[in-house]
Amino acid sequence: MAVAEQKKTTNAKHEPKVLLELEGIKKYYPIKGGILQRKQGDVKAVENVSLKLFEGESLGVVGESGCGKSTLGKAVLGLEELTEGKIVFQDTEIQDLKRKEKLKFVKEMQMIFQDPFASLNPRQRIGHALEEVFTMHTDMSAKEKRKAVIDLLVEVGLKEEHFYKYPHEFSGGQRQRIGIARAIALNPSFVICDEAVSALDVSVQAQVLKLLKTLQEKYQLSYLFISHDLGVVRYFCDRVLVMYLGNTVELGTVADLFNKPLHPYTQALLSAIPRPSVNAKRKRVRLQGDLPNPANPPSGCPFHTRCPIAAEKCSSEKPAWVEYEPNHFAACHFAGQPIQ
Amino acid sequence: MGETLLEVKNIVTEFRTADGQLPAVRDVSFSLKKGETLCIVGESGCGKSITSLSVIGLLPSNGKITSGEILYEGAPIHNLPAEKMRQIRGNKISMIFQEPMTALNPVLTIGFQIREPLMLHHKLSKSEATKQGIELLKQVGIPYPEKRIDQYPHELSGGMRQRVMIAIALSCNPGLLIADEPTTALDVTIQAQILDLINDLKDKLNMGVMMITHDMGVVAEVADRVMVMYAGKKVEEGLVEEIFNNPKHPYTIGLLNSVPNVDDPDFELEPIPGSLPSLNEQITGCRFHARCKFASDICRNKEPQVVSVSDTHKVSCWLETEVH
Incomplete structure (x- = not known):
């Protein structure tokens, strides 16, 4: 914890400091087949992703299932081994570190999952489950641990008496609060939220989003916020990365990306969201078809099979990742061209 | 929009549990016309x-409609043997479920499942049913229906499976289609296709x-009328414009304010505090009072009456009673 505190005091809000840098991340899953189970190809789950995450920022990652x-989130945390690429966290390359050395960084990077119930032992009291975090990473006494857990519960909006309850006694929103408590227990600087609010009812979703924001301000957290809900991303994030079939298609600030999307896929995604308003009936762009099979991706631009403005060039030549405006990247031959 | 298709009058649906009889739907009434879309909204x-399962008669074995009546085209259907x-279900009234993978049988082909209602209800022969099945798949926008009809559910994507579900639901030209969260499990681009x-x-x-x-968002897109439910009760009902532009019940307002707005970066979320009470909780007065910031003594003690804001817009809230 000492490292984290030190870092947080020295980092008064001046220049945005890079917390995490991904360089050419690739994650392939081999497809095996035949009698000898030889490798026949790859499912290219993540294809050449490079980006920077600054301290105290929320970066949204959106795209279809x-x-x-x-996979990108898991790869960053080291839950999936990289096929290729570099992960630089706090100026240290962490992708090839040994288990023991890695432990230091594990404290700094945490994850909140979509369904916290699945990751809780149904027979263990919540308090004891949360105590385990401190048992693993600190040398607190039993009394100190209990106090730390109760502080945590209060921090995330639960009560002291919840300490002795079992997971099934909590509602969905409360369980997600437990998931958040576990993630922030060791005072991390970076938290990955993988569809953290997707399974919740809207009213509860709003409560949890507010909590995540409060915690971010209090502890200067950086979030990698993975979600398919663009409304939530607009509300919650500073910058957004759009992915399609393992490729990054667009990256920009929330304002840039939502107001003047460059990539036709981003435009189509934005236009597909049902708006909770009956006054602004506007013409929508409908994408045809489904996501292609990632084991057999289309040639050239991965989106050309569904793209309304695709030209011949798109099926043969893969577009480059270009910074069209300051801090606004896209990979498209016809970036900025409206699709209607 | 034409004649009344479905009329639900004061139904109460109760569940037999270890804690006694628990009402899940409390005295709910509504009606639906031909060619009209009614959205029922509320938290899980x-x-x-349960309201929709009561209509189609698919309540779990410990659930029962204990009072009230449901009329389909004027004839009661809540007490049918x-x-x-069974002759009505899938024929005149059909349903689409949230998870097409769990609703489709994984060991039977798409063709078998789409032929089944046609052969049972319309007494078609197998070859006629196949022909019509292909037509139906074409109608819901499935490419290569001749090939798809011999495939199994796992060979299709989520959006395709939901299309198959819709094709099956529509196979007998039902008068009433019940769709229970038909797009929740789908991506936005696919959701837009299915809603269209x-x-x-x-x-x-x-x-x-x-x-x-x-x-x-889905409600604004498809609904003609909206009914908002809270803890087993109907709290507000109205035309979609009335609900979105002039919501009256604090719960409806709360629901609208907890959805982040994609088009407005400065939108501030206002979550509804707390969570839904459990079924066996005894609540006096308005069922929403514990989470309502406007709750006064009368809300805690007496149940609010239904107030008509307009011919089509009705709300149960003491705030409105006082205004009128």
Whole structure:
């Protein structure tokens, strides 16, 4: 914890400091087949992703299911071994570290999952489950641990008496609060939220989003916020990364990306969201078809099979990742061209 | 929009549990016209799914409609014997579920499952049913229906499976389609396709659609009328414009304010505090009072009456009673 505190005091809000840098991250899953189970190909779940995450910022990652956004999150945490690429966290390359050395960084990086119930032991009291974090990473006495856990519960909006309850006694929103408590227990600087609010009812979702924001301000947390809900991303994040079929298609600040999306896929995604308003009936762009099979991705631009403005060039030549405006990247031959 | 298709009058649906009889739907009434879409919204556990299961007669074995009546085209259907109800279900009233993978049988081909209602209800032969099945798949926008009809559910994507579900639900030209969170499990781009499809087919076949959802965005997109439920009760009902532009019940307002707005960066979320009470909790007065910031003594003690804001807009809240 000492490292984290030190870092947080020295980092008064001046220049945004890079916390995490990904360089050419690739994650392939081999497809095996035949009698000898030889490798026949790859499912390219994450294809060449490079980005920077600054301290205290929330970076949203959006895309349809199967676009590789969850795999990206897991790869950053080291839950999936990289096929290729570099992860630089707090100026240290962490992808090839030994288990023991890695432990230091594990404290700094945490994850909140979609369904916290699945990761809780149904027969263990919540308090004891949370105590385990401190048993693993600190040398607190039993009394200190109990106090730390109760402080945590209060911090995330639960009560002291919840300490002795079992997971099934909590509602969905409360369970997610427990998931958050576990993630912030060791005072991390970086938290990955993988669809953290997707399974919750809207009213509860709003409560949890507020909690995450409060915690971010209090502890200068950086979030990698993986979600398919663009409304939530607009509300919650500073910058957004759009992924399609394992590729990054666009990256920009929330304002840039939502107001002047460059990539046709981003435009289509934005136009597909049902708006909770009956006054602004506007014309929508409908994408045809489904996500192609990632084991057999289309040639050229991965989106060309569904793209309304695709030209010949798109099926043969893969577009480069270009910074069209300051801090606004896209990979498209016709970036900025409206699709309607 | 035409004649009344479905009328639900004061139904109470109760569940027999270890803690005694628990009402999940408390005295709910509504009606639906042909060619109209009614959206039922509320948090999970508010009784919206149980309401729809009561209509189609698919309540779990410990659930029962204990009072009230349900009329379909003027004839009561809530007390029909099982065999009679079976002839209506899938024929005149059909349903689409949230998870197409769990609703489709994984060991039977798409063809078998789409032929089944046609052969049972319309007494078609197998080859006729196959022909019509292919037509139906084409109608819901499935490419290569001749090939798809021999495939199994796992060979299709989520959006395709939901299309198959819709094709099966529509196979017998039902008058009423109940859709229980039909797009919740789908991605936005696919969701948009499915919502368009349901809307198009509704117009084409002049069906009544009863859509259950918690997504206010979906509601704005498809609904003609909206009914908001809270803890087993109907709290507000009105035309979709009335609900979105002039919501009256604090719960409806709360629901609308807890959805982040994609188009407005400065939108501030205002969550509803607390969570839905459990079924066996005894609540006096208004069922929402514990989470309502406007609650006064009368809300805690006496149940609010239904107040008409307009001919189509009704709300149960003491705040409105005082205004009128």
